[in-house]
Amino acid sequence: MAIELMNEKSNNENILEVSNLKKYYPLSKIAVGKRRAYVKAVDDVSFSIKTGTTMGLVGESGCGKTTVGRTILRLHDVTSGQVIFNGRDLAKVPSRELRKMRPQMQMIFQDPYSSLSPRLPIGEIIGEAVREHNIVPKSQYRAYILKVMKDCGLQPQYFYRYPHEFSGGQRQRISIARAVALKPKFIICDEPLSALDVSIQAQIINLMKDLQEQYQYTYLFISHDLSVVEYLSDTIGVMYLGSMVEMGDKKKIFTNPMHPYTKALLSAVPKSNPDEKMNRIILEGDIPSPVNPPSGCKFRTRCPHAMPVCAEKAPILKEYDDGHKTACHLYSQD
Numbered sequence: 001m002a003i004e005l006m007n008e009k010s011n012n013e014n015i016l017e018v019s020n021l022k023k024y025y026p027l028s029k030i031a032v033g034k035r036r037a038y039v040k041a042v043d044d045v046s047f048s049i050k051t052g053t054t055m056g057l058v059g060e061s062g063c064g065k066t067t068v069g070r071t072i073l074r075l076h077d078v079t080s081g082q083v084i085f086n087g088r089d090l091a092k093v094p095s096r097e098l099r100k101m102r103p104q105m106q107m108i109f110q111d112p113y114s115s116l117s118p119r120l121p122i123g124e125i126i127g128e129a130v131r132e133h134n135i136v137p138k139s140q141y142r143a144y145i146l147k148v149m150k151d152c153g154l155q156p157q158y159f160y161r162y163p164h165e166f167s168g169g170q171r172q173r174i175s176i177a178r179a180v181a182l183k184p185k186f187i188i189c190d191e192p193l194s195a196l197d198v199s200i201q202a203q204i205i206n207l208m209k210d211l212q213e214q215y216q217y218t219y220l221f222i223s224h225d226l227s228v229v230e231y232l233s234d235t236i237g238v239m240y241l242g243s244m245v246e247m248g249d250k251k252k253i254f255t256n257p258m259h260p261y262t263k264a265l266l267s268a269v270p271k272s273n274p275d276e277k278m279n280r281i282i283l284e285g286d287i288p289s290p291v292n293p294p295s296g297c298k299f300r301t302r303c304p305h306a307m308p309v310c311a312e313k314a315p316i317l318k319e320y321d322d323g324h325k326t327a328c329h330l331y332s333q334d
Contacts, residue, residue: 056233
């Protein structure tokens with residue numbers, strides 16, 4: 001009944017609506033007489049993204065950010081939950097129909113070199129899927145690929161060169177060109193700047209901004225760099241150990257963070273003014289195992305404000321201020 005109601009209330013402005021998404025990986029080794037253990041990589045995550053906007057997804061390494069992106073695109077099968085893209089539940093779309101929908105949903109991977117085939121020239125890497133999905137007529141194929149390359153800052157003479165002949169920034173431009181060549185509506189950017197120098201990062205950020213303004217792309221931007229997320233994103237989601245702990249408009253997240261984990265992340269962002277003092281919040285302890293997470297609130301073992309109720313009951317992600325949501329017992333859960 002809950003799923004049916006969500007479909008009835010689906011917002012036409014949202015290109016993507018994720019509801020109660022879970023992705024569990026079973027462990028291969030199972031002790032005799034014990035229940036099967038699972039790695040809860042993504043555990044009951046819900047959010048939505050409006051068409052033409054960017055949502056930033058942040059959190060520590062291993063919190064499930066990349067798994068969310070891959071599961072949305074069904075590169076990993078959905079354990080449970082819904083992924084509504086343009087009004088259709090991707091978890092239930094047959095493989096043949098999903099293949100036809102692939103051009104609308106693309107992904108830019110973290111490591112541009114490993115995601116590019118070393119055996120193919122750049123023109124073929126960008127154009128292989130274009131030809132496969134019949135994006136443009138054969139007579140327009142080469143001109144179209146050269147136009148995409150130009151839009152992404154790649155020179156025409158690069159058409160017959162191979163990935164090993166390019167720098168890291170150029171390879172990422174090739175990855176972006178491969179994604180946008182299919183005329184997608186939605187692009188997942190999986191830490192596309194982490195392997196690049198700071199100066200090159202600025203160029204790639206500006207390229208992505210320009211492409212979004214020109215073609216109205218919708219981005220899910222996964223990153224560790226909160227300053228980049230603040231610049232690119234319209235909304236932000238904060239993940240911890242597979243769960244969403246806070247989300248909302250970027251201005252509200254940065255000016256009024258509610259969850260203790262979000263406050264700790266923001267306290268680590270370097271200040272532009274060297275004379276401004278940083279009040280760094282140091283979290284004690286290690287991230288718990290996603291196989292056996294703590295009872296109640298998953299963050300309680302590292303939280304400086306943990307209370308007895310935090311161990312007894314998991315907090316609900318609740319809205320407190322016009323789209324600003326958090327999951328914490330420091331605020332009313334009624």
